[in-house]
Amino acid sequence: MDFDADVINWTADDVSGWLSNKGFTKYSGIFKDNKIDGKALLLIDENDLKSPPLNIKILGDVKRLNLDIKQLKVESSQTLIDSGYDPQTLLHGTSSKLFHTYYHQRFEDPIHFRYCNSDSLIDDRHVHSSRSSEDSHATTLRPELWKAFIALTYCFVVTWITAFVMVIVHERVPDMKKYPPLPDIFLDNVPHIPWAFHMCEWTGTLLLFIWIGVLIFHKHRFILLRRFFALSGTVFLLRCITMLITSLSVPGTHLECNPRPSAYREDGSSDILSKMHAAYEIWKGAGMSIQGVRTCGDYMFSGHTVALTMLNFFITEYSPRDIYLLHTFTWLLNMFGIFFILSGHEHYSIDVFIAFYITSRLFLYYHTLANNQSLMQRDQGRTRIWFPLFSFFESDVDGIVPNEYETGLEIINNIINFFVSSAKYVMLVFQSNLTIKRGLTTRNSPSTNSIKKHKKK
Numbered sequence: 001m002d003f004d005a006d007v008i009n010w011t012a013d014d015v016s017g018w019l020s021n022k023g024f025t026k027y028s029g030i031f032k033d034n035k036i037d038g039k040a041l042l043l044i045d046e047n048d049l050k051s052p053p054l055n056i057k058i059l060g061d062v063k064r065l066n067l068d069i070k071q072l073k074v075e076s077s078q079t080l081i082d083s084g085y086d087p088q089t090l091l092h093g094t095s096s097k098l099f100h101t102y103y104h105q106r107f108e109d110p111i112h113f114r115y116c117n118s119d120s121l122i123d124d125r126h127v128h129s130s131r132s133s134e135d136s137h138a139t140t141l142r143p144e145l146w147k148a149f150i151a152l153t154y155c156f157v158v159t160w161i162t163a164f165v166m167v168i169v170h171e172r173v174p175d176m177k178k179y180p181p182l183p184d185i186f187l188d189n190v191p192h193i194p195w196a197f198h199m200c201e202w203t204g205t206l207l208l209f210i211w212i213g214v215l216i217f218h219k220h221r222f223i224l225l226r227r228f229f230a231l232s233g234t235v236f237l238l239r240c241i242t243m244l245i246t247s248l249s250v251p252g253t254h255l256e257c258n259p260r261p262s263a264y265r266e267d268g269s270s271d272i273l274s275k276m277h278a279a280y281e282i283w284k285g286a287g288m289s290i291q292g293v294r295t296c297g298d299y300m301f302s303g304h305t306v307a308l309t310m311l312n313f314f315i316t317e318y319s320p321r322d323i324y325l326l327h328t329f330t331w332l333l334n335m336f337g338i339f340f341i342l343s344g345h346e347h348y349s350i351d352v353f354i355a356f357y358i359t360s361r362l363f364l365y366y367h368t369l370a371n372n373q374s375l376m377q378r379d380q381g382r383t384r385i386w387f388p389l390f391s392f393f394e395s396d397v398d399g400i401v402p403n404e405y406e407t408g409l410e411i412i413n414n415i416i417n418f419f420v421s422s423a424k425y426v427m428l429v430f431q432s433n434l435t436i437k438r439g440l441t442t443r444n445s446p447s448t449n450s451i452k453k454h455k456k457k
Contacts, residue, residue, distance in 0.1 A: 007076040010038030143222040151229035158233040163279040165240045169297035179249035186349040197344030203337040207311040219404040248299045252345030257296030302347045305355035308337040371400045
């Protein structure tokens, strides 16, 4: 037979000949009896080989034949795409889980996997990467601390930019006498509650402590951290733009929003240092009124709503699925926090709505892309252009991050192992450097030079 022909065009006789060529002659008959042609061969997995009617009992034969079939899939994948077949279905079987929406995927029970260094069986140019498991959970999850550090740095820089922009917009706040509060359905019908905004910030603080607890016990905490910092930084960077381009009038008459007096140097230039100091005060207090921070002009859109919503979504996503009370509690905190913002007349209703919408959509879009990367391998170039941060941070994540947790003893053991391995690494580097220095000293010593001269004579 011609093994160069397209596999999808193979007949049952061709498959039988291929088996004989690979050293599985004794199984060619049963394959032929079950009318397994090229298309059927590509759909066979290890379970099919071990189950009736094939029912191969020898484990070594099962593994070797499964490996040969996988190799055949790799060699034929591009041909299948060119022929108009869906490699997702033909190469990996029809799994409805892969076509569920994001929220259908996230409520399924996670399958636990260990760290592994499995390589993709199909090139990134193809539609599906076999690194992800059949239920689309990730199989390769490395902590990648350096990426978490980069995400932290990114978020840190963005918070500084946000604080500086808040100083600028405070100086540009419209005069309250000329520009009264804009009409607002909620603010016009709900009386001002003086203590409400403080309650919103205490609500956010409680959500933050819950999120820290989830991070401590989650096995993949560094992946969670980099996602949290990347998303938070991106939303607040977008907020800097919306704050800067349009200045809205203050939403409540109770607010004292007089522009800060601008300081000038002797040469007439604005005092950047005074603005940096004011930005530092905002940054140090995290922009919270309970920390003594009072700003105006940062209305479109609400940073407090962003923080509440982001914390709520991350807690709900990465906490155990069966703790329904926790999920209900965090959603109540999120909603009550938004209510407190509006009741305090600190933001317009549109500020809160836009903040909730942008934060929730960005979170869902990011996680939908991350959980289904294997379905979008053909669009990797486009993804790098439109979502550069996503492409960088999620380059080694091939599916859904399972919610696996560690006990207190496991966490302590991991910390001890980390310091022990770090100490061993430092000692190894020190010893290698010491050995190199000794070698150089020995080469350049006077006795060595005299021996070399004696040998030359």
